[in-house]
Amino acid sequence: MDKNQSAGLLFEIGQPGRRCHAIPEASRVDAAAMIPGRFLSESPPPLPELSELDIVRHFTNLSTLNMAIDCNFYPLGSCTMKYNPKRHERLVGSHRFAEQHPLQPDSTCQGTLGVLHEMERMLAEIAGLDACSLQPSAGAQGELTSLLVAAAWFRHRGEARSKVLIPDSAHGTNPASAALAGFQAVGVKSTADGLVDMEDFAAKLDDDVAVFMITNPNTLGLFEPNIRRIADMVHARGGLVYLDGANMNAILGIARPGDFGADMMHFNVHKTFTGPHGAGGPGSGPIAVRAMLEPFLPRPRIIVGADGAFRLDENRPLSIGRVRSFHGNIGVILRGYFYIRTLGAEGLADVSRHAVLNARYLRSLLAGLIEIPGPDNGLHEFVASARNLRREKRVSAMDIAKRLLDYGFHSPTVYFPLVVPEALMMEPTETESPETLEAFAKALGNILAEDPEILRQAPHSLPISRPDEVKATKEPVLRWKAD
Amino acid sequence: MSYLPHTPEQVASMLRTIGAPSLEALFAGIPAKDRLHRPLELPGPMGEIALSGLADAVAARNRSARELACFLGAGAYDHFIPAVVDSLAGRAEFVTAYTPYQAEASQGSLQAFFEFQTLICQLTGMDVTNASLYEGSSAVAEAIMMALSGSDRDGPVLMSPYLHPHHGEVARTCLANLGTKIETVPPDSDRIHLACLRSSVSEATPCVVVQHPNILGNLEEVHEISRICKEKGALFIVCYNPVSLGVLGRPGDYGADIAVAEGQGLGSPLAYGGPYLGLLSCRSALTRKIPGRLVGQTVDRRGKRCWVLALQTREQHIRREKATSNICTNQGLYALRAAIHLAALGPAGLRETALACMSKARETVEQLRVAGAGEPLVDHPWFHEFVLRLPPSSPTADRVVELMVEKGFLAGFPLSRWFAGRERDLLVAVTEKRTSVEIASFAESLGRLARGG
Ligand SMILES: Cc1ncc(COP(=O)(O)O)c(C=O)c1O
Numbered sequence: 001m002d003k004n005q006s007a008g009l010l011f012e013i014g015q016p017g018r019r020c021h022a023i024p025e026a027s028r029v030d031a032a033a034m035i036p037g038r039f040l041s042e043s044p045p046p047l048p049e050l051s052e053l054d055i056v057r058h059f060t061n062l063s064t065l066n067m068a069i070d071c072n073f074y075p076l077g078s079c080t081m082k083y084n085p086k087r088h089e090r091l092v093g094s095h096r097f098a099e100q101h102p103l104q105p106d107s108t109c110q111g112t113l114g115v116l117h118e119m120e121r122m123l124a125e126i127a128g129l130d131a132c133s134l135q136p137s138a139g140a141q142g143e144l145t146s147l148l149v150a151a152a153w154f155r156h157r158g159e160a161r162s163k164v165l166i167p168d169s170a171h172g173t174n175p176a177s178a179a180l181a182g183f184q185a186v187g188v189k190s191t192a193d194g195l196v197d198m199e200d201f202a203a204k205l206d207d208d209v210a211v212f213m214i215t216n217p218n219t220l221g222l223f224e225p226n227i228r229r230i231a232d233m234v235h236a237r238g239g240l241v242y243l244d245g246a247n248m249n250a251i252l253g254i255a256r257p258g259d260f261g262a263d264m265m266h267f268n269v270h271k272t273f274t275g276p277h278g279a280g281g282p283g284s285g286p287i288a289v290r291a292m293l294e295p296f297l298p299r300p301r302i303i304v305g306a307d308g309a310f311r312l313d314e315n316r317p318l319s320i321g322r323v324r325s326f327h328g329n330i331g332v333i334l335r336g337y338f339y340i341r342t343l344g345a346e347g348l349a350d351v352s353r354h355a356v357l358n359a360r361y362l363r364s365l366l367a368g369l370i371e372i373p374g375p376d377n378g379l380h381e382f383v384a385s386a387r388n389l390r391r392e393k394r395v396s397a398m399d400i401a402k403r404l405l406d407y408g409f410h411s412p413t414v415y416f417p418l419v420v421p422e423a424l425m426m427e428p429t430e431t432e433s434p435e436t437l438e439a440f441a442k443a444l445g446n447i448l449a450e451d452p453e454i455l456r457q458a459p460h461s462l463p464i465s466r467p468d469e470v471k472a473t474k475e476p477v478l479r480w481k482a483d
Numbered sequence: 484m485s486y487l488p489h490t491p492e493q494v495a496s497m498l499r500t501i502g503a504p505s506l507e508a509l510f511a512g513i514p515a516k517d518r519l520h521r522p523l524e525l526p527g528p529m530g531e532i533a534l535s536g537l538a539d540a541v542a543a544r545n546r547s548a549r550e551l552a553c554f555l556g557a558g559a560y561d562h563f564i565p566a567v568v569d570s571l572a573g574r575a576e577f578v579t580a581y582t583p584y585q586a587e588a589s590q591g592s593l594q595a596f597f598e599f600q601t602l603i604c605q606l607t608g609m610d611v612t613n614a615s616l617y618e619g620s621s622a623v624a625e626a627i628m629m630a631l632s633g634s635d636r637d638g639p640v641l642m643s644p645y646l647h648p649h650h651g652e653v654a655r656t657c658l659a660n661l662g663t664k665i666e667t668v669p670p671d672s673d674r675i676h677l678a679c680l681r682s683s684v685s686e687a688t689p690c691v692v693v694q695h696p697n698i699l700g701n702l703e704e705v706h707e708i709s710r711i712c713k714e715k716g717a718l719f720i721v722c723y724n725p726v727s728l729g730v731l732g733r734p735g736d737y738g739a740d741i742a743v744a745e746g747q748g749l750g751s752p753l754a755y756g757g758p759y760l761g762l763l764s765c766r767s768a769l770t771r772k773i774p775g776r777l778v779g780q781t782v783d784r785r786g787k788r789c790w791v792l793a794l795q796t797r798e799q800h801i802r803r804e805k806a807t808s809n810i811c812t813n814q815g816l817y818a819l820r821a822a823i824h825l826a827a828l829g830p831a832g833l834r835e836t837a838l839a840c841m842s843k844a845r846e847t848v849e850q851l852r853v854a855g856a857g858e859p860l861v862d863h864p865w866f867h868e869f870v871l872r873l874p875p876s877s878p879t880a881d882r883v884v885e886l887m888v889e890k891g892f893l894a895g896f897p898l899s900r901w902f903a904g905r906e907r908d909l910l911v912a913v914t915e916k917r918t919s920v921e922i923a924s925f926a927e928s929l930g931r932l933a934r935g936g
Binding site for chain 1: 485486487488489493494496497498500501502503506507509510511512513514516517518519522523524525526527528529530531534535537538540541542543544545546547548549550551553555557558559561565567570571572573574575576577578579580581582583584585586587588589590591592594595596597598600601602604605606607608610611612614615617618619620621628647649650652653655656657659660661662702705706728729730731732733736745752753754755756757758759770776777778779780781782783784785787788789790791793794795796798799800801802803804805806808809810811812813814815816817818819822823825826827828829830831832833834835836837838839841842845864865866884885888893896900915
């Protein structure tokens with residue numbers, strides 16, 4: 001089927017004077033009678049002029065160029081691409097959620113405030129920590145918020161600490177957040193398995209370390225066996241332990257960060273608790289902290305009055321302040337709430353059990369096909385390496401990733417974590433059936449038996465193949481312009 | 484209910500393949516002392532029918548802007564969203580895709596984001612727009628960081644006193660540990676004090692941040708502010724209202740260097756504050772300082788035009804602690820909504836929307852005067868939001884808002900919550916959705932309350 005009729009940009013279709021949405025009764029209002037001319041533009045912005053069908057056909061056809069969970073297996077490591085339940089979409093669509101103004105009186109939002117309050121308590125229980133803020137918009141903002149909270153806590157105690165230790169297997173947001181929070185990000189070496197190199201860690205840990213940020217399970221899917229010792233050592237030096245919770249899907253109800261030594265953490269509701277990823281967002285990155293850090297959390301806080309009514313409390317003298325406008329990505333948080341209420345404690349633990357089962361099963365199916373460094377007692381994801389293939393056949397991780405697309409599978413995460421060369425990071429999630437995993441393994445087997453040249457030119461059946469990224473960066477074209 | 488596809492037989496057979504005796508044994512890599520040895524204390528599971536009942540019970544304790552005629556704005560506005568926005572942005576191929584890292588499998592999202600970037604450039608008259616930030620306040624903070632990065636200007640950032648208070652607070656919070664000084668320019672009857680601004684801006688000023696229309700609804704003298712900034716080489720960061728650009732001059736046309744906005748008015752439902760949409764555009768000279776994702780046009784190996792993530796060396800996954808920002812997940816789906824929204828409005832629809840807001844707001848002012856509800860403070864040019872000063876006979880604005888709920892209205896925002904001493908000032912916003920019937924009955928109810936009746 002020819003998809004080219006939709007290949008034009010919005011700006012290349014349409015006709016002057018063509019309309020979609022209109023408010024006819026406003027068309028003759030005279031702006032100049034209401035606002036002095038110096039503030040007005042002569043004509044409205046030069047947006048495209050399209051009919052409703054132009055728009056519908058354009059975006060519908062565009063959508064078909066995407067891979068998505070609803071269409072394809074999407075084993076993108078670190079991203080937890082699990083099924084996003086349809087019921088959530090229906091429930092959050094109610095006008096009593098979707099059409100609530102963020103500043104309307106608390107008395108008219110008791111339902112939402114009650115749910116948010118309960119969500120805070122549920123997340124704190126899952127974290128094994130004491131208090132929670134739902135304000136951060138995504139994981140990275142959760143990291144920044146927590147580090148700002150940590151900085152405020154140290155300042156309050158009269159301590160000035162300048163460093164944040166981060167293993168080099170960590171996600172890029174960790175060091176970027178540390179820098180934004182005013183800390184010096186100091187890398188800690190990882191072992192080949194992405195575990196903390198205890199020697200390097202011990203050497204870098206001193207009284208100037210404010211926070212040790214750790215992703216556990218780590219980005220290779222391994223639980224850090226020394227986590228307690230690490231936490232104890234950080235605490236002995238007066239520092240705090242931060243847990244990057246991107247991998248919580250592996251340990252829901254199995255292990256709790258607060259129990260294994262973390263003082264603060266973020267959740268990625270859009271990963272672990274199914275807020276759909278929306279082609280890049282929105283997310284939601286609530287944080288959970290120990291009680292001593294609670295006074296420093298962003299304001300407002302949701303509190304319950306003696307009468308049982310929920311109220312937003314702005315009067316928090318020690319709070320770091322807001323990290324975003326209003327209360328957070330509430331729509332995403334509500335989806336997470338409905339998910340947790342649907343599953344309950346046993347259901348959440350089952351999520352992690354089957355997420356690990358699927359990862360281990362897929363790993364065993366692939367073990368004979370491609371090198372998978374590291375021990376085989378990992379959790380929800382694992383990292384394969386194409387370094388031998390690269391040497392022997394000049395086939396890279398990227399070539400394999402691209403060829404998988406031809407087979408209808410989204411590719412794994414490639415070239416991350418940085419500690420594994422030619423990395424292919426796979427996270428199947430719990431919602432995939434063994435049949436799907438077997439089909440994926442079979443496809444990868446076929447691919448590795450193919451003529452390497454086919455891989456190097458892949459994909460062959462997608463709308464485009466191997467875009468010129470150098471050109472996109474050397475001569476950036478970041479918007480359409482009329483010739 | 485857990486969305487798991489596995490049958491017990493499959494689980495058993497998978498475990499056999501792995502060589503694990505049980506599901507629990509899969510966690511042997513976690514030291515026993517680090518494990519939780521009890522179930523989480525959470526409410527029990529429920530099926531879809533029970534969950535729907537739960538959601539209904541929660542919703543029953545909420546009132547919405549569909550039930551209470553909304554005259555409340557203060558940074559989030561009750562604009563109409565055409566059905567095409569929900570319908571198209573609700574397509575699962577967009578909703579359940581990840582960030583478009585694999586360009587071949589993501590041309591739908593990538594092209595849509597390229598179109599979004601272009602539409603926002605057309606809207607604002609700016610050169611470059613990124614593929615979205617979280618929301619308006621963090622967009623302001625990011626804009627300030629752009630202005631500061633690589634700058635040797637060590638004076639304070641100058642901020643309008645009528646920037647949305649959340650924007651100011653977020654900027655202060657996020658920049659707190661970077662040694663940034665932020666100073667608020669004094670006010671002059673509900674606008675920024677131009678003479679004070681002129682005397683404060685110097686060669687050491689990195690940037691000036693002004694909201695226009697400001698948080699009280701008044702227009703600022705942006706041409707003059709732009710001139711003041713240009714004279715001293717300070718960057719002019721303007722925080723605009725996207726809907727207002729149906730009639731007002733564009734930031735690019737009056738000389739803004741960075742234009743940021745809360746993009747909620749472009750197709751994001753009110754949703755109790757989020758997800759919304761952070762908009763950030765700038766002049767091309769600042770391109771390499773932009774935070775977050777950018778989509779660029781290129782060609783594929785067959786020479787076909789296509790789109791990819793561009794200039795990624797600015798971003799955290801490559802640059803780590805030296806990145807322009809820490810943002811990773813953004814507001815992709817809401818950028819898509821804004822693109823569809825702007826496409827549906829087109830130039831004429833955007834203009835009509837802005838005109839409808841303005842004329843209905845003026846109708847509201849007239850009706851409030853007639854009803855004796857107090858004095859609308861509309862001496863300066865304004866767009867669609869204004870301060871109503873309640874008469875001495877009136878309860879405080881805070882109380883009025885509570886009482887008006889019973890009459891069926893979200894009456895506005897009590898300004899004392901942000902500006903000390905303004906207990907009788909109510910900030911009122913009017914969008915194209917309000918009808919003459921709603922406006923008349925709003926004024927009548929408010930008038931009765933304000934007159935002490
Ligand atoms: C390990 C890890 N940490 C942090 C993040 C950042 O989270 P977000 O994208 O929600 O900001 C991610 C997301 O990609 C991640 O995989």
